[in-house]
Amino acid sequence: MHVGPPVRDTEIVSAREFLRQNDFAPSSDYFDRLAQIEGRVTARSRAPARTVATKRNYGGTAGGRWMQLLSIYDHVILSTCYEGEFGTQEGKVKVSHRFNRAGRIDFVELKFLRSLHICLNGEIRTLLRVKDYQQLQREWWAAEAFVLPILPRELIFLHTNLFRFPRPEVLAWLVNIGHRLADDLCQALTGVRTNGAPQPSANGQLPLESAQEDEVARPILEQAGSLEAVVELEQTETAVVRYISRA
8 A cells, every 4th residue: 555556535435345245343453454544544635735845046156156056856957157258259158057866967058148149148058968868867877968069159258279179078078067066066065054044135046055955956966076977979969978976
């Protein structure tokens, strides 16, 4: 009964009727145990429904860089911004890494906050996305991934000479940025303790240091911070992400 479908009132009634039809004594242990089960089922039905975990939004500085951390049920999204110049133009992008419960990458995403092409402002590009990441075993070590065929020029804000390196190295570097940020954030949170409930800002964002007490985010960040990936390019739009441990 504990591993199968939940016990309902109809099953209890059916079991009691079976005992009666087969002449079990009302004083027998069978009726007593059935009554205990009925009491537990009734108590569970009266218990308040479990509330669904809400999204928690943290923001602040760690490791000398501003970070935003979204903690959502069984995964986190860690983001930071990069800005710079190209020729006479200035630009700014937000790069986000989503990690599953075991600290593996789900996707790397870029948002144009201030693009070198004004028409792209506010647009989002997925640089790398693990194929069917929601169905994978969470502690995977190798997985297929889709990659953006032409990477945005704005990535030079992350590294001036980025496009001089082989494409697989660039993709691995983009993934590992997130793992290193996770490690930096864990280091910054070590020893941090919050006093009382954290107070959100005007936009509802919680202080980054309060993520130390987040039961979802902290274990994910610790695992993500201990990993490093390599990327093997298969075709223009597909690759394999392989993990090695840095711990």
